[in-house]
Amino acid sequence: MFSKSKKMAVLIATSAFLATSFGGNIVFADSNTNSNNTTITNNTSTADNNPSVMIASQSNYKNIDVAAVKKAMLTELNRLRIQNGLSSLTSVDVLNNYAQTRTDSFINTGSVDDHANWNTSLMYPYNFTAEENIAQMPYYMINSTDPSIIAEKITNEFYSELYNKVPDYGHRKNMLNPYINYVGIGLSISDNGMIYFSQEMGNNQASYSKYDPNDLNNYYQTRYNDYANPSKYDIADANKKGDDYVNRNNYTTADMRGGVTTKNYVTPLYDRYGNKSGLEISPNSDWISDVVATINGNNYYHISNNGFVSAGDVLPWAKFLYGSSITATADAKIYDNNGNFTGQTVNFGSKWIIDRRAVNPITNIKMYRIGTNSWLQDNQTKLN
Numbered sequence: 001m002f003s004k005s006k007k008m009a010v011l012i013a014t015s016a017f018l019a020t021s022f023g024g025n026i027v028f029a030d031s032n033t034n035s036n037n038t039t040i041t042n043n044t045s046t047a048d049n050n051p052s053v054m055i056a057s058q059s060n061y062k063n064i065d066v067a068a069v070k071k072a073m074l075t076e077l078n079r080l081r082i083q084n085g086l087s088s089l090t091s092v093d094v095l096n097n098y099a100q101t102r103t104d105s106f107i108n109t110g111s112v113d114d115h116a117n118w119n120t121s122l123m124y125p126y127n128f129t130a131e132e133n134i135a136q137m138p139y140y141m142i143n144s145t146d147p148s149i150i151a152e153k154i155t156n157e158f159y160s161e162l163y164n165k166v167p168d169y170g171h172r173k174n175m176l177n178p179y180i181n182y183v184g185i186g187l188s189i190s191d192n193g194m195i196y197f198s199q200e201m202g203n204n205q206a207s208y209s210k211y212d213p214n215d216l217n218n219y220y221q222t223r224y225n226d227y228a229n230p231s232k233y234d235i236a237d238a239n240k241k242g243d244d245y246v247n248r249n250n251y252t253t254a255d256m257r258g259g260v261t262t263k264n265y266v267t268p269l270y271d272r273y274g275n276k277s278g279l280e281i282s283p284n285s286d287w288i289s290d291v292v293a294t295i296n297g298n299n300y301y302h303i304s305n306n307g308f309v310s311a312g313d314v315l316p317w318a319k320f321l322y323g324s325s326i327t328a329t330a331d332a333k334i335y336d337n338n339g340n341f342t343g344q345t346v347n348f349g350s351k352w353i354i355d356r357r358a359v360n361p362i363t364n365i366k367m368y369r370i371g372t373n374s375w376l377q378d379n380q381t382k383l384n
Contacts, residue, residue, distance in 0.1 A: 095184025
C-alpha cells in the first residue's frame with residue numbers, strides 16, 4: 001500500500017511518479033501543506049505487484065459503496081485523533097466537495113498529481129492552515145469491499161508511509177495536527193480498479209484565530225527532524241507491544257525510518273530507563289533504528305531489545321528507497337559522518353546516487369550520503 005500526502009501548512013508536498021500501470025510499480029501516497037501560502041514538496045512511493053493476484057480480485061472494486069467508505073474514512077481519522085488526545089475534525093460540505101473534485105481529477109489524468117493542481121483558494125473559507133493528503137491504491141492491494149477495512153488500510157498507509165521515497169511522516173503529521181478543525185473526504189474509483197483518496201483539511205478565519213501563530217509554526221517545523229511526532233495508532237502499533245515500546249512515566253517514543261551511525265569512539269548502550277547497560281558497540285558502525293525515545297528528557301535511539309544509544313553519540317539518518325539522486329549546484333563540499341568538511345569537493349553539475357538523508361550536526365543543514373562517510377549538503381545540491 002502506498003500513499004501521497006499533502007502536509008501541514010508550511011510543510012510538504014510531493015515528487016515524481018515512478019510508474020502507475022498495473023503489473024509494474026504502483027505509486028501511492030503524497031502529502032502537502034499550505035501555511036502562509038507556502039508549499040514544500042515531498043515524494044512518492046512504489047511497490048512490486050503480483051499480476052495473478054491482481055487479475056483474480058481486481059473486478060470486485062465495482063461492489064464498493066463509495067459513500068460508506070468516505071464515512072468510514074472520517075470515522076477512522078477521528079478515531080486516530082482521539083487515541084492521541086485530539087479533538088475530532090468536523091466534516092464540511094465545502095471541503096468534501098473539493099476533496100471529491102480532487103480525486104475525480106485523478107481519474108482523468110490516471111494518477112495523483114503530486115499536489116501540482118492543489119488550489120487552496122477553492123477550499124475557502126476553510127483555507128487557513130490548509131493541508132492535503134492524497135493517495136492512489138489498486139483494489140487488489142486492499143482486496144475488500146468492507147468500508148471499515150478500506151478506511152483502516154488507507155489510514156494506516158497515511159500514518160505509516162511505508163513506501164515513501166523521502167520519508168518524513170507528513171501524512172501522519174497532517175492527520176494529527178492539533179491546530180486544524182475541519183476536513184473533507186474524497187474517493188474515486190477508475191474503470192481499471194485504481195482507487196484515489198483525498199483528505200482536505202483546514203480552518204476558517206474564526207478557528208484559525210484561536211491559535212498562536214508560533215505554535216502553528218513550531219508544529220510545522222517537525223517535518224525537518226526525519227521522524228514522526230510522538231503518537232500512537234492501535235493498527236500500526238499492533239506489533240509494538242514489548243517493553244521497549246510501552247509508554248510509561250518520563251518515556252515517549254516517535255517512529256523513525258532509518259538508523260544511526262556511531263561516532264569515532266566506542267559507544268555505550270543504555271536500557272529503556274536511560275541507565276548504562278555495561279555493553280558497548282563499535283565506533284563508526286551502522287545500526288537500524290525504529291524509534292527515537294525520549295527518556296527523562298533525553299533522546300535515545302532504539303537499536304536492539306532493551307538497547308538504546310544516546311543521541312549525542314550517533315548520527316541519525318533517514319533511509320531512502322534506492323535510486324534517488326541529487327545534482328551538485330556548486331563545486332559541493334564533501335562532509336564526513338561527524339559533519340566535518342573533508343577538504344574534498346564534487347564538481348558542479350555532477351549527479352550522485354543517494355541512500356540516506358541526515359542533518360549535519362555542526363551546520364544543522366540537511367545532507368545526503370553519496371558514499372561511505374561522504375555527504376553533500378542540501379544547500380549545494382538539488383534532488384532529481
